[in-house]
Amino acid sequence: MVLVGRGSLYSRQPGKELTVLADYLRSLNDDWLVAEALLEQGGPSVADALRAVARAGVEKVVVLPAFMPLETATRNWLRYVARRWQEQTGAMVEVVMPGPLAGHPGVKDAAAQLIREASMVAATSVCLGGKQGTPEPDWSVIPTHNHHVLFCQGPRCTDAGAAELGAFLRKRLKEQGLDEGPNHVLAARTGCLYPCNLGPVMVVYPEGTWYCGLDETVLSEIVDRHFLKGETVTSHALRPSPLPQSLPQPGLPAHQFSGRE
16 A cells, blocks of 8 residues: 655654554554655655555555545545556556545544543643743744745655655755855745646746756756856746746757747
């Protein structure tokens, strides 16, 4: 099975909690092969997990979204990812999805049990008496920076490898000394930036340059040319347009694929 959770831009905690649940499921049945995946804002992706279980020779995969609520659009997206994976790989593996957690009586019973346990044990109240927590001082600081990067880690970019690419970008920035100081590139991971068909996507400010169809080679070029020399890497740069656009092709100047003259 592939156990799917939602990631976090700021913490590895969701992945750790997903591992706890996956380990429990493994303990229930020695015949269950359980892979973990994050829908967004982290990895491995659902496609990565499907590849992992397929390599083990399984004939059927159950994809279980382990979160609530599960929107219809998210459920449809998971189905699409599975179908596309089958088409691209030719894997003769049946992929099925159970009903949502919210509709299962076991989840309702678990919630009721948690409430009963919390009401019976001595616990630290978050709202009654005592000194209230104070925000971290750094949360009031806007770091000085030369460029601001919004790097998409929404569901579709995550499926296209954004988690690994985001880590690669941060590594390259550190190697070039751009993770701090006067030329600091402030790289922020985000949820969906919307032009999903053009992903993986990131936007660089103050120029407002959209870089699309990213891979490690392109990211290295962006670091070396755009961030260090102020040169736009036109092979993968797009501009806002009311018209549909395609992934950039190397060698084409930006205006030829921007959707406008």
